Amino acid sequence: MSNAPLVRLDGITKRFGDTVALSELSLDIAEGEFVTFLGPSGCGKSTTLRILGGFEQPTNGKVLLRGEDVTRRPPEKRNVNMVFQDYALFPHMTVRQNIGFGLELKGMGKTEIRARQDEIMSFLELDAFGDRYPAQLSGGQRQRVALARALAPDPALLLLDEPLGALDAKLRGQVQQELKSIQRRTHKTFFFVTHDQEEALTMSDRIVVMNKGKVEQDGTPEELYFQPATRFVAEFIGETNLLHGELRGTEGDTAVMDWFGQTLRGTAPAGLPVAGQPVTASVRLERLGFHAARPETANAVQGRVTGKTFLGSRMALDIAVEQAQGATLRAYTDAGTGQALSGDVPVWIGWDEASMAILRD
Ligand SMILES: Nc1ncnc2c1ncn2[C@@H]1O[C@H](COP(=O)(O)OP(=O)(O)OP(=O)(O)O)[C@@H](O)[C@H]1O
Ligand SMILES: [Mg+2]
Structure with missing residues (x-):
């Protein structure tokens, strides 16, 4: 199965009672891609991420990782990590402890954990903050810690659910560039969710536009901007x-x-x-x-x-x-x-x- 894409969503439908959150959604993501999921509130972005991460089960359809069916597999057995919108850092743990959390779960030894913490803190320029608590950091620094914590266990896929939502415009621009460069340096696969079309255009290799639980259009930022296929895409972007x-x-x-x-x-x-x-x-x-x-x-x-x-x-x-x-x-x-x-x-x-x-x- 070496030719299988890193991620394949195959005909995913998700119902919550009468609400159809996702309707036969199919999508492939290749290794190393920076894919952005763009769409209005309620179109099913978070639900897709939660299903990919294993926090939610689809009503129908399959989730495949490198060709393997993981639909019923719990989050900790998927080699996928998620950064939530509010970062969800542990407030009672220092930066170093937050980063070490996923490594302990993986069963790593103390020395190994220490080395990985040092490596990732230096990579994300967090060395100076190791002993601080989340409340003692700025929004942008907290965002970097959340990213460090998610990257530390070396997941194959990183899911980012509107991770920049809480930042002001200037910092947001900076962190956008930072995220992009981290993705390039690590060659990790990033699946990034936003409802901000400008953010999607500046950051992505590929944008998937969602509307009402379906893929409206899938293409490069240039394609979506200059060759929108539908009125929804033409009006949603620019x-x-x-x-x-x-x-x-x-x-x-x-x-x-x-x-x-x-x-x-x-x-x-x-x-x-x-x-x-x-x-x-x-x-x-x-x-x-x-x-x-x-x-x-x-x-x-x-x-x-x-x-x-x-x-x-x-x-x-x-x-x-x-x-x-x-x-x-x-x-x-x-x-x-x-x-x-x-x-x-x-x-x-x-x-x-x-x-x-x-x-x-
Ligand atoms: N646990 C749940 N129970 C019932 N309905 C839900 C649940 N989770 C999501 N939904 C519904 O499913 C639809 C998709 O929700 P989802 O959170 O995926 O949207 P979203 O695209 O992430 O929106 P936003 O941009 O506002 O975060 C919405 O109509 C939402 O109300
Ligand atoms: Mg959401």
């Missing part, structure tokens, strides 16, 4: 323009739509509806360009600037597209270009095919 029109058809990976008589071309996800059906397309604000004459882009429309919002380094412009019954587009531009554009003169707005995703639903 700000976007949604264009409502009618599908003309697809040509390979390209989809053609009609938008109030304008023919627009974008990328097509698998499973688009048939031609003639209403569809929605998503174009990011920074992908719209301004031109004095009709540009050579796949998509071009004329409009008038109806509103400007100064955002410091850039400007957000609202443009009414007369040919599209006055539908409004929103675009970012540099402040200079934004200042120069007047609402009295129509302007061309262009974007290429790869910048617009036609959405499945």
Whole structure:
């Protein structure tokens, strides 16, 4: 079974009474990946982690670790460790004792434990704090201790359930970078949960977007941002323009739509509806360009600037597209270009095919 992925969730369903927390969830995670689970409150993120960690049993489906069925195996026999949102450090134990806890459970000898504690404290720059209690540490330091405690027994998989939730914005940014670099240095597999889309975009190799107990889309941050497959993903990650029109058809990976008589071309996800059906397309604000004459882009429309919002380094412009019954587009531009554009003169707005995703639903 050497080719088996580190983690395989196979058709996991979890019901709590009438609530379906997870619905036939299937997911593979490869060794060494940093995967982020992103989704709104209640979509089943923690439940998935708890099932993976062995703290909860699925109603249906299997959990496989390196090809082995561990669905009914208790947490301490899974070689998986979890960092909880509130860190759950033992308040009556010092930093060193907190880190040693999992090692004692593993049945390690005293000398060996001491060596591992030293190693992990030096690795996470906690040497100076060994004798302190959690209450004597800052939020960021406590977070590092929680991580040290989870990493110390050398688990194959680390589950992190919104571990940065309690930190302020500045510290959070720092710890994000730290976590990422720890993951790179240890080559451990991290399964990281957040409901913060910016955090997901900056930290992950791969993002799994969850909605109502199902995987909505699974891809790199760039794919999810520029080629969302569904309206849910397009709106959950970043700000976007949604264009409502009618599908003309697809040509390979390209989809053609009609938008109030304008023919627009974008990328097509698998499973688009048939031609003639209403569809929605998503174009990011920074992908719209301004031109004095009709540009050579796949998509071009004329409009008038109806509103400007100064955002410091850039400007957000609202443009009414007369040919599209006055539908409004929103675009970012540099402040200079934004200042120069007047609402009295129509302007061309262009974007290429790869910048617009036609959405499945
Ligand atoms: N022990 C439980 N008993 C009953 N319902 C539960 C239980 N645990 C979770 N649920 C329900 O299952 C659904 C998924 O919960 P879960 O905790 O996995 O969400 P989440 O994605 O982690 O949300 P959040 O971002 O708020 O932490 C929710 O509707 C929740 O109310
Ligand atoms: Mg949760």
